Amino acid sequence: MKKVLVIGYVWPEPNSSAAGSRMLELVQLFLSLRCDVTFASAAALSEHRFDLKQIGITEKTIALNCSSFDSFITELQPDLVLFDRFFTEEQFGWRVEQQCPQALRILDTEDFHSLRHARQQLLKAAQKHAATEVARHAVPPVSATAAELYAQMSGSDMAQREVAAMFRCDLSLMISEVEMELLKHYFAVPAQLLFYCPFLSQSEIVDKKLPDFSARQHFITIGNFRHEPNWDSVQWLKHQLWPLVRAQFLQANMAPPELHIYGAYPPPKATQLHNAREGFLIKGWAEDAQEVMQNARVCLAPLRFGAGIKGKLMDAMHSGTPSVTTRIGAESMSGGLEWCGAIEDDAAAFARAAFDLYTQAGLWQNKQQQGWLILRDYFYRRDYSQDLQQRLATLAENLHLERQQNFIGHMLRHHHHKSTQYMAQWIEAKNR
Template identity: 60%
Template sequence: MQKVLVIGYVWPEPRSSAAGSRMIELLELFCAQGWQVSFACAAALSEHRADLRELGVPEVSIALNCDSFDAYVAELQPDLVLFDRFFTEEQFAWRVERACPTALRVLDTSDQHSLREARQQLLKSAQQACASEAEKHQLTAVQASPEQLFAAMATSDSAQREIAAIYRSDLTLMISEFEMQLLQGQFGVPAALLHHCALMLIPPATACLEFEQRAHFISIGNFRHAPNWDAVLWLKHALWPLIRQRLPQAQLHVYGAYPPPKATALHNTRQGFHVLGWVDDAHRVMSQARVCLAPLRFGAGIKGKLADAMACGTPSVTTAIGSEGMCGELPWGGAVVEDPQTFADASVRLYQDRERWLLAQQRGSAILARRFQRGALGEALIARLQQLDAEREVHRQQNFVGAMLRHHQHKSTQYMSQWIAAKNRATRS
């Protein structure tokens, strides 16, 4: 392979989200092979986006439902096209296949959108059954089994679209083993279509401070991501008051990109609840905190904030959804709990007990060493892509369901897109 085209759902923001960090990791990996890598995106330029030109990656603005993309990709003739999330595959894969039929089509889910959406809906349903706001704040994280998740997802539009995109692609990169198991066990997706590739973490430049040198709790996450916003609300109304009762001088620093007014309105210095918004160096503030709080009641994928916490030597308290896909059989670097009181108890113990804190830090380092080795993960992905390139025709022949879906689904998507493009041309003329 010589040429790679990455089509982004958004411009990557590695300092705002785990998805942005993952995209940079993939771009750096491809560039390290000596491949010519281009990044194209139809989204508006964002405030905190990375300058990909520093990586030697050309940035190309493209348009939805516009034949100009066909001319661009036909001229580029990439050997591999990576689609950033299934929305992008729906929009552009049929155009890529028509212009470059031999190019490998790889989908990166970042996290399984339909799984996150199903868990969010399960939480909403439970909240709707509550008699008061206070009762809603006492609800624990979603604890649905794979069978229950399948029942919630099977008829959803997003699951059908996302899994169809997985079948249509030559390979899909999955960030979480749990999602791999869910797709294969409950939805029957062939293992040959999936590749597990966790975050390929870049070590922080900031040195880890000792227990005595650290102070305060930290919570961090992009406010535009629904699980993060729910976590902030759960902290504000249920969890932090319990922690503050035990630690009256404790402070919680809440960071994250794009805080809306409803988030900054939660800032209250008397309660020790500080909504600080955007920070340009998450590793720096994470390394200064003593404990990271990540009370995620729904979500999917691997949580970048918790990986960063381990990399910075900061123990964390989270839920089973927060730790999902990260530690395997290894003990968590902190505590994994579900209900408000237990969450508060674990947070206080970790904050006060130096020996417990040091053990949690060591466990976090062990997780990173065993499960997030940048070199090994990158080598495995490149080897899988090269094998797929060599066996492309046989691989595609064995994926009859994918061929069938491309024939039917892409025809309808193609005709709709062409109709929009024709309408736009008529309007301009």
């Protein structure tokens, strides 16, 4: 591969979201392979975007439903095109195939969006049956089985679109083993179309000079407010969990610590939840997530729905900060190893676990060590950058055969690309 084109759904913001960090890892991998990398996006330039030019990447603003993209990619002639989430494949996949048929088409899923959406719908359905506002905010995390999730997802427009995009691409990068199993066993996606690739950069996880138990104070939660699972978790904290956590300290005749809530793009409805008297502090965007994380004693991540790998919990492990989360929060985050804190879906149990972790130095130190063990023995057990490099090389060498074996992908490209092409051309003509 000599030329790589990344079509971004948004401009990457590694300090705002795990998705931004993931994208930066991928483009840095291509740079390490001495590829010329171009990052193109139709999204508006964002406030916290990373300056890709400073690391040698060409930036290009492109337009939706516009034939100018055809001229651009024809001139560029990339060897590989990476679609950032299935939305960009839907928009630009037919143009890529039409203008550069031999280019590898890779989908970076970030996470299985349809899974997150299905869980969100199940949570909303459960909340509808709540008799009061208090009861609505007290609904526990979604606990549906894989079979129940498939039943919810199989008729979903989003799931059909997302899985179809996976079939249309030569390879889809996945960050969650749970999601890979769901795709293979319930959606019948062939294993050769999926590639498990959680994190590419292996940070040093030993001999870290971090603040110890006594030097840390307060609880922390962090996450981009535009990401709906994060906003929901803040609301659950505000209306049920944080009052229960504070009550644990008051019952023990201890001054309650504060909860510091960080995240990019807090809307007014979030900042209005700020209450210094309750120790519920909306801090907003953190320029360095790991810096604020390593000064906190315990991370709270009460996710009631979601998918993929949770960046806040990865940051917590790297920062030596034990965490209390839910089963969904810890999903695909430990490979069956003991958790680096506590996993609780019940509100009262969540509060007790938070109190114990915050007040017991021995327990805290044990869970800190467990976080580093998870990083070493689960996330960094392999060199996934080397694995991905080898898979892409094999795919490039056998592209005709691999595409030939993917008849469903051929069929979906034929029907989807024709309909998308004609719709895009109609929109372009209408806009002239």
